[in-house]
Amino acid sequence: MGAESRPWLQxxxxxxxxGGVRALDDASLExxxxxxRGLVGANGxxxxxxxxxxxxxxxxxxxxxxxxxxxxxxGRPRESLRAGIASVPQELTVxxxxxxxxxxxxxxxxxxxxxxxxxxxxxxxxxxxxxxxxLEIPVDELVGRLxxxxxxxxxxxxxxxxxxxxxxxxxxxxxxxxxxxxxxLRAIRRLSERxxxxxxxxxxxxxxxxxxxxxxxxxxxxxxxxxxxGASRGELVGLLASGTEATRRLRRGGNGGEVALxxxxxxxxxxxxxxxxxxxxxxxxxAGVAGSGARELLLTVIGAVPFRAGxxxxxxxxxxxxxxxxxxxxxxxxLPGDRSLAxxxxxxxxxxxxxxxxxxxLRGPFVRRGSERSAVNAxxxxxxxxxxxxxxxxxxxxxxxxxxxxxxxxxxxARVLLLDDPTAGVxxxxxxxxxxxxxxxxxAGAAVLLVSTDVDELVELADRVVTFDRGSVGGExxxxxxxxxxxxxxxxxxxxxP
Amino acid sequence: MASRTESTAPSRPxxxxxSPRRFAERWTLLVAFAAALAFFSAARPGTFLxxxxxxxxxxxxxxxxxxxxxxxxxxxxGEFDLSVGFVAGLAAAAAVGAMAFQGWPVWAAVVIGLxxxxxxxxxxxxxxxxxGIPSFVATLAIGSIAAAIELAITKxxxxxxxPPSYLEIAFTRVAGVPIRxxxxxxxxxxxxxxxxxxxxxxxxSSIGDNPAAAFLTGVPVRRVxxxxxxxxxxxxxxxxxxxxxxxxxxxxNLGTGFLLPAYAAAFLGLSLGSGLRFNVLGSYLxxxxxxMVTTGLTMMNQPSWIAALVQxxxxxxxxxxxAIRRRGTLGR
Numbered sequence: 001m002g003a004e005s006r007p008w009l010q011x012x013x014x015x016x017x018x019g020g021v022r023a024l025d026d027a028s029l030e031x032x033x034x035x036x037r038g039l040v041g042a043n044g045x046x047x048x049x050x051x052x053x054x055x056x057x058x059x060x061x062x063x064x065x066x067x068x069x070x071x072x073x074x075g076r077p078r079e080s081l082r083a084g085i086a087s088v089p090q091e092l093t094v095x096x097x098x099x100x101x102x103x104x105x106x107x108x109x110x111x112x113x114x115x116x117x118x119x120x121x122x123x124x125x126x127x128x129x130x131x132x133x134x135l136e137i138p139v140d141e142l143v144g145r146l147x148x149x150x151x152x153x154x155x156x157x158x159x160x161x162x163x164x165x166x167x168x169x170x171x172x173x174x175x176x177x178x179x180x181x182x183x184x185l186r187a188i189r190r191l192s193e194r195x196x197x198x199x200x201x202x203x204x205x206x207x208x209x210x211x212x213x214x215x216x217x218x219x220x221x222x223x224x225x226x227x228x229x230g231a232s233r234g235e236l237v238g239l240l241a242s243g244t245e246a247t248r249r250l251r252r253g254g255n256g257g258e259v260a261l262x263x264x265x266x267x268x269x270x271x272x273x274x275x276x277x278x279x280x281x282x283x284x285x286x287a288g289v290a291g292s293g294a295r296e297l298l299l300t301v302i303g304a305v306p307f308r309a310g311x312x313x314x315x316x317x318x319x320x321x322x323x324x325x326x327x328x329x330x331x332x333x334x335l336p337g338d339r340s341l342a343x344x345x346x347x348x349x350x351x352x353x354x355x356x357x358x359x360x361x362l363r364g365p366f367v368r369r370g371s372e373r374s375a376v377n378a379x380x381x382x383x384x385x386x387x388x389x390x391x392x393x394x395x396x397x398x399x400x401x402x403x404x405x406x407x408x409x410x411x412x413x414a415r416v417l418l419l420d421d422p423t424a425g426v427x428x429x430x431x432x433x434x435x436x437x438x439x440x441x442x443x444a445g446a447a448v449l450l451v452s453t454d455v456d457e458l459v460e461l462a463d464r465v466v467t468f469d470r471g472s473v474g475g476e477x478x479x480x481x482x483x484x485x486x487x488x489x490x491x492x493x494x495x496x497x498p
Numbered sequence: 499m500a501s502r503t504e505s506t507a508p509s510r511p512x513x514x515x516x517s518p519r520r521f522a523e524r525w526t527l528l529v530a531f532a533a534a535l536a537f538f539s540a541a542r543p544g545t546f547l548x549x550x551x552x553x554x555x556x557x558x559x560x561x562x563x564x565x566x567x568x569x570x571x572x573x574x575x576g577e578f579d580l581s582v583g584f585v586a587g588l589a590a591a592a593a594v595g596a597m598a599f600q601g602w603p604v605w606a607a608v609v610i611g612l613x614x615x616x617x618x619x620x621x622x623x624x625x626x627x628x629x630g631i632p633s634f635v636a637t638l639a640i641g642s643i644a645a646a647i648e649l650a651i652t653k654x655x656x657x658x659x660x661p662p663s664y665l666e667i668a669f670t671r672v673a674g675v676p677i678r679x680x681x682x683x684x685x686x687x688x689x690x691x692x693x694x695x696x697x698x699x700x701x702x703s704s705i706g707d708n709p710a711a712a713f714l715t716g717v718p719v720r721r722v723x724x725x726x727x728x729x730x731x732x733x734x735x736x737x738x739x740x741x742x743x744x745x746x747x748x749x750x751n752l753g754t755g756f757l758l759p760a761y762a763a764a765f766l767g768l769s770l771g772s773g774l775r776f777n778v779l780g781s782y783l784x785x786x787x788x789x790m791v792t793t794g795l796t797m798m799n800q801p802s803w804i805a806a807l808v809q810x811x812x813x814x815x816x817x818x819x820x821a822i823r824r825r826g827t828l829g830r
Contacts, residue, residue, distance in 0.1 A: 304713065324715075325716050327716065328715065328716025340708070340710070341710055341711055342714065342715070343708070344708050344711060344712075345708070346773055346775060347704065347707055351700065355700065356715050358697045365698065367697060408715070
């Protein structure tokens with residue numbers, strides 16, 4: 001491992017400011033040849049910003065990336081790639097209708113006369129790359145027919161064929177079964193053996209512990225720790241959670257209203273026998289990394305995703321599978337953090353607020369505008385959204401748009417609220433206001449399911465937290481056990497069940 | 499409520515001072531309309547700006563108005579209907595065939611024409627909303643099938659025994675206004691009310707704006723889509739009846755020429771108002787503008803290709819203006 005001592009890539013004082021917020025603040029790090037470095041941090045800690053700056057997808061406000069002593073031109077993805085920085089993103093960028101060989105060599109196919117692709121060379125070269133990683137994937141198979149992991153392995157082979165010197169992995173084991181995780185980790189180790197450096201971004205701390213010899217910990221945009229010679233999960237949890245000691249539960253709900261939502265033995269594409277109840281007047285947190293099933297459960301209850309077996313009951317009434325109309329009628333409301341799933345940008349605030357409650361303002365098939373207007377005005381007051389109801393919602397800030405969507409579900413009288421990262425992309429000032437609204441809805445008797453990738457948010461709001469792992473319920477933390485530390489520990493495990 | 503409105507008004511977005519640029523953007527279509535009117539009135543004084551000519555334009559554009567309003571509903575939900583021309587032909591064949599071959603009374607013929615249109619629209623709606631075929635492809639296929647059925651009905655192509663009262667649908671005048679123009683205006687009014695004031699209209703425009711959000715908010719997306727296609731089919735059927743009534747007979751391919759100008763009008767209509775949304779009134783004015791330009795150019799003895807050229811240029815200009823406006827709003 002003598003080669004490991006030589007840093008070839010340096011990030012020097014990288015800072016990125018988005019609209020006044022320091023997403024990344026003076027981050028410096030060195031990458032050595034063949035090193036596998038972990039990059040951990042809570043959501044919003046600046047991991048993806050750092051990755052974007054390294055790959056040239058964003059331009060730093062200050063600082064630079066230096067390769068072999070030469071600074072890279074900022075914000076030029078092609079230059080970064082040419083310098084040997086490749087990434088295997090969460091969202092796959094493979095061409096599913098092309099073969100493995102074509103995918104591996106995409107963009108740098110061996111050319112013959114007049115730009116003709118030399119098919120034989122293409123197959124031989126890609127077979128060679130796969131062989132060097134000891135991957136057994138047939139080069140003539142269509143990538144679309146491969147499993148998710150195999151597709152990621154093809155991306156790794158592709159990075160190697162591009163002569164990448166650093167391969168960045170962003171949550172590569174999301175939606176991946178334990179057996180396949182092993183395949184992936186093995187391939188990553190082979191990359192390292194071939195002197196390729198690896199930056200491994202993951203929430204799964206035990207994978208980081210198993211794989212990485214050095215770990216960089218980010219918190220609130222700053223690098224707070226650099227661990228060399230490996231890091232234990234416990235150590236990492238401590239580092240991630242410290243600084244969040246101030247996190248406290250905002251207001252407890254009285255537990256013990258009647259059951260508002262009852263999920264029994266739910267089976268779906270990403271759910272395995274999930275059972276869960278939520279009572280009126282409580283906030284149930286659902287925690288888990290991407291692909292764990294927490295978010296999938298919300299999507300199944302609202303009806304965006306069908307279920308195969310089991311039942312979902314709202315107020316005792318069984319909901320049909322995959323039917324949002326029935327779910328909303330039964331009193332379910334879905335509040336995503338991703339506004340593109342909730343807001344109608346070309347419509348007025350009034351239209352956005354009243355869409356799920358038009359039935360309250362009908363005379364025959366016609367919407368009574370006067371009644372609608374006064375209801376909307378009252379709702380806007382209630383959520384403290386001071387805006388002109390006739391203005392397009394696109395003119396509001398993200399936080400205020402979110403308030404309007406909260407008002408929508410107050411208007412519909414939703415009894416079961418499904419919150420999916422409700423404050424993602426909401427400014428710091430509005431976040432507590434949204435939280436206050438959620439608590440208000442809970443206190444008014446709604447049952448709330450809260451999915452959040454933000455541990456602090458779960459601790460602040462939830463009355464109890466159910467953890468998810470690979471499609472099933474992993475465990476539950478009651479109010480007494482609910483600390484950021486314990487929650488992180490529960491969320492980041494990938495325990496192998498026999 | 500009133501006091502609240504006053505106290506917070508200055509900080510509210512959306513209430514902004516008058517800007518000539520925004521005004522021009524918002525009323526492009528009306529400005530173009532007024533400009534065309536002024537131009538032709540000046541070029542053909544004493545003949546263009548007359549009641550007779552206005553009546554002729556309203557009458558000639560009536561069929562196109564009906565079709566354009568129907569496809570506007572489909573555009574509002576974010577889909578396309580390319581079958582309307584063929585469906586109009588099918589409805590025409592069904593109505594005229596019922597009278598000529600079966601001796602059905604006029605009212606029954608009209609009903610069968612409308613029903614044929616609605617049925618084709620229903621087939622479109624099912625293919626798009628329930629089977630999940632992209633509307634471009636589905637409506638082309640259903641249109642082709644409609645054309646095939648039309649040919650099967652009309653294979654003898656001799657139509658006798660059409661009652662004279664059928665022709666009255668086209669040639670009656672009420673207080674001097676051709677009844678076709680009145681029917682077209684009534685269709686505009688009905689659809690305007692439907693889209694502006696009903697739950698259906700609210701649901702339809704929410705789907706057009708953001709289908710995923712509409713689905714997750716509990717809007718009955720499939721039902722709304724099917725109804726939109728049925729409405730488009732129904733108006734296409736009505737168009738088929740109006741065309742055959744004024745021709746006094748059926749002729750092949752009578753509907754195919756309506757497709758392009760109907761879409762041209764709807765896209766012109768997009769530029770009416772501030773929202774960049776398809777709207778019935780815009781489509782109506784779009785058709786009238788196209789009709790006025792065509793008539794005006796004919797009166798100036800321009801060859802007919804000039805009219806097609808001008809229509810193309812007007813459409814490109816309108817859509818380019820919209821593209822530029824959209825680009826401007828992206829940064830927000």
